[in-house]
Amino acid sequence: SWLLRYHHIQTSKSFALPVFAFVFTKITMKTPLIEIQLYNNADNNWLRFNDLTEALNAIKQCQMTCFRKYDFKQKFVAGSETPVIDLYAENNQNNRRYQMIVVNSVTKYRNKPFAAFIVPKSRNLDWLYSTPAGRQQIIASAKYTTVAFIYLQSDEEYRDLEQVKSEMTSAVLDFKPVNLSDSLQIPFLSSSEGIGQVVVRERSASFIIEDCLYGSDNEWKRRLRFDSNPNLIQSEINLVSNKTTNDLIPDYSTLENDYHGVIVAGLKTHFLATENAQPTDNWLLIGLGGGVLTMKLIRSFPKAHLTGIDIDSEMVRIAKTWFGLDDTLTTCIVDDG
Known part of the structure; x- marks a missing residue:
């Protein structure tokens, strides 16, 4: 196997599709190593790949970006x-x-x-x-x-x-x-x-938990996002300071999420209409996520018996560790709902 280096060649100010010259070195490798320089005059700015397909995709992405930039500017x-x-x-x-x-x-x-x-x-x-x-x-x-x-x-x-x-x-x-x-x-x-200010509490290959400071009123929120859809907030909760430890902890006294607010308000309206403001039924919630909706339902309907089920044990751990899910008030089951 050989070490291959692809250099992004300097072009004029007029548009030209990025050209990459490749150099076969005299260095032999146990496994293939492909290095690509995507920008000029940056000796340390290299992408490294062991797979030719991934390397070619990186080059195509660079070329496509140049096409889009040219079209947008012209x-x-x-x-x-x-x-x-x-x-x-x-x-x-x-x-x-x-x-x-x-x-x-x-x-x-x-x-x-x-x-x-x-x-x-x-x-x-x-x-x-x-x-x-x-x-x-x-x-x-x-x-x-x-x-x-x-x-x-x-x-x-x-x-x-x-x-x-x-x-x-x-x-x-x-x-x-x-x-x-x-x-x-x-x-x-x-x-x-x-x-702005964001504190990453935990990150894995599939999710990130972060505390975010909003506005000038020192308002903090904790949110859970998945890398598979990073622009979607899966769970979010307001935070308040623990008077004993000064740590930020979830605050379930408000319904700041419109989606959760509609669910809780709809259920309250339904049960009030049936003259049963505090139901004692058994409820099943499929998919815990951060456990935010689960806790809000428990707070709003304390006499209901709520069971939450999630296929991923990691979600149960996250809900308990970071979003204050109290498993003494609900039953958590790891299974396919």
């Missing part, structure tokens, strides 16, 4: 936006450091052509930042023609907004409209929360 389409662009640290191509979406406004603003917006870490999944309609609302408020939305990653560390600007200026400039000067000073916009 012609202004009102209301359009790029797909999500993953950006990695120069010294670590295994960990995604940023994501970026570049969005065109539905209206052109002559004196404000281009800007970047740094989304706080805790707000990535908010409607305002995670949907096209929300992003258009921000653009309309800021009155910029094109805005690059920069998404910080919850398990990455950022010193401050200045560090983000320094690291992202080059990537943002790649998407500036072609009619703008190369010396353009890009305005970096942000909310009053700055970079």
Whole structure:
């Protein structure tokens, strides 16, 4: 087996499909090793693969990104936006450091052509930042023609907004409209929360549990997300400070989740209509997740006998450890519901 190196060749400012030259080295390897340099002038910026198919897919992805960038820059389409662009640290191509979406406004603003917006870490999944309609609302408020939305990653560390600007200026400039000067000073916009604050409590190959600080009122929420669908919050609960230990613990005194609120309110309405405000029935909840709905049902209907079933024992552990599921008040079964 040989060590293969693919170099991304420098091209002119006009569009050209990225070309990769490959070099057969004289080094023999016990197992194949393929190294790909995706960016110029970055000697330590290499992706390493032992599988040729994965290496070719990385090259195709780089070429496709260049196609999309060229199309987006050459012609202004009102209301359009790029797909999500993953950006990695120069010294670590295994960990995604940023994501970026570049969005065109539905209206052109002559004196404000281009800007970047740094989304706080805790707000990535908010409607305002995670949907096209929300992003258009921000653009309309800021009155910029094109805005690059920069998404910080919850398990990455950022010193401050200045560090983000320094690291992202080059990537943002790649998407500036072609009619703008190369010396353009890009305005970096942000909310009053700055970079935001997220504390990763636990991470595995399939899920992440994180505590997120919202707003300036020191409001914390704990949420569970799965890597298979990272833009969906599977479970979320408000946190309060434990008066004895000062640790943040789940707060089940409110129904902040609209989905859970509708379920509980619907059940309360049903039982009130049947003059049975506190039912004593046996209830089965299939799929525990973080156990948030289970605990809210227990709090709202303390006389009901609730059994929760989940196929994954890890979900039961997460619900008990991080979301305050009290198994003295409910029965938890690990099985296929």
